[in-house]
Amino acid sequence: MNLKLPLLTLILLALSWFTPASARLNIEITGGLEGGIPIAIVPFAPPDGAALPEDIAAIVTADLGRTGLFSTMPRDKMTQFPNNGKDIDFTHWRAQAMDNIVVGRILPDARQGAGGYQIEFQLFDSSRRSQLSGFSFQANNNTLRLVAHQISDIIYKQLTGVRGSFNTHISYIMAEDVITDKRLYRLAVADSDGFNEKIVLTSKHPLMSPAWSPNGKQLAYVSFEEGRSMIYLQELATGKRQLIASYPGINSAPRWSPDSKRLAMALSRDGNSEIYTLTLDSKKLERVTNSYAIDTEPDWHPSGKSLLFTSDRGGGPQIYTIGIDANGAAIGQPQRITFEGKYNARGTFSPDGNLIAFIHGRDNSYRVAVQDLQRGTMRILTKSYLDESPSFSANGIMLIYATEHNHRGVLSSVSVDGRASTRLNVTRGDVREPAWSPYLLPESQGN
């Protein structure tokens, strides 16, 4: 590999050589952030000089860069390439203003047989010349990206104190040829950076609103396969499907309660779109709203004790909250929580419940915004025009959302402080309705 090429080109070349055609190309829009935590992730030494199908250091660099919190050193600026702590010349790295340095190596692992590796990394503080973290993983060609994301999670936790969310998944809908008879819709799941896409369902009829179960093992979604909107649950490991809402009218916007016992949803069975909760084991339905307005797009507070939802009872869509009791029934009256502008919809709570993200419409543009629930202050995070469906990462530091770019539907991520934004390009059709999964593994090894 020609190390003098700019980092971005390097990543593009590496990806185009080794990744299958259906994978996403991840393009960094902002990198090398001013004021971010400086970190250099040195390319990992490959086993016996052979190139691996994945560039672990590049994946970790991209992961940390997307958060907006790090200032990652471009590979083309590196002139030393240690792969072991004992080979690090700390003076050199301090001179580069690199407070943190990550080195690593990939060794063949005979115990796993052919195609097995041992991946080791170390994170050093270059001022104190001390190791902050170091781990070793077993891997094969299929789990290299997974290990890279686990390394990112460990480094992130070590340097920020917050659990990383790189080893998580996203779910989304892909649509092709929608104005023709050849229209096709797909429900997909991928790694949090858009790689390793797996198609979970293909349909000639529209699919909408994927939502993750709290244990990350099921998706709820809306399908029009019977000619109108109905809600299904699907187990990811087996593909087993279950129809759970086919009431007259609209069945849409499913959201799992944090305790997994209920789904909130929007149904128009009683004449117009209202919020309901459905208890999964008893199939008991509780009606939560009752108004002539459209009430839709519910989302659970992480405590499970309230819902937010979109309602146009005030004339145009705004976001309201309402308390929910232990039976899934409403407590009291809805309280409006958005007051700026004429259009605020599709709210979602951050994992700690302190923020909501939503779509704020103004002057014919629809943008992702966040609002601090304590202070009531709102901040618009994007400069685009047709944003939809914001979803928080499991640790609440980033949002993934859908937007239009060059007349295509694409996914983008933005850090909650608005500092970094990344677009995931697509190879075919339009992509929309992303949902970021919960943590998939219990917290361990510092991640």
Next chain:
Amino acid sequence: MVGCSSDPEVRDDEQAQMEAEAAARAEAERLARERQQAMSDAATVGSAAYAKKIEAMLSDPSSPLSNHVFYFPYDSAEVSSGDREIIGAHAEFLASHPEIMVTVEGHADERGTREYNLALGERRAMAVEMLLKVQGAADKQLQMVSFGEERPVALGNDEQAWSLNRRVELIYSGY
């Protein structure tokens, strides 16, 4: 009654009356023909010839029935007065053909959030369905579905495309 008179004024009155009676007779004959036609229609419901006849009625460019897509302003479910008249013609058609069904499909343009747009499409479909009902269509003839922004007919991030997607379509079946 044909009368004879030499007085011009009286002759004009009689003339007018003759013409009125002739017109009334012609109208009665026309209605009788139509009734007979309807009866013979009813007798052949379900046949291929019948289906062709219905299809012809629904696609006759000079008939309001050939207009089965109705458009809406942004964020509105209000039916225009011109469209109300056309929907009235559809309602009469449904009333006189009780075995025919129609699906009222509601749609929205791409702006804003998807699930809200699903409900907005339904609001538009409900407005049209209500007009059909009050003007003679029976409940059992009517089905309603909203596709929100999921089934556009025009691509493009501009008002030209958006205005074509903010619509309600009538899809006939049962013949």
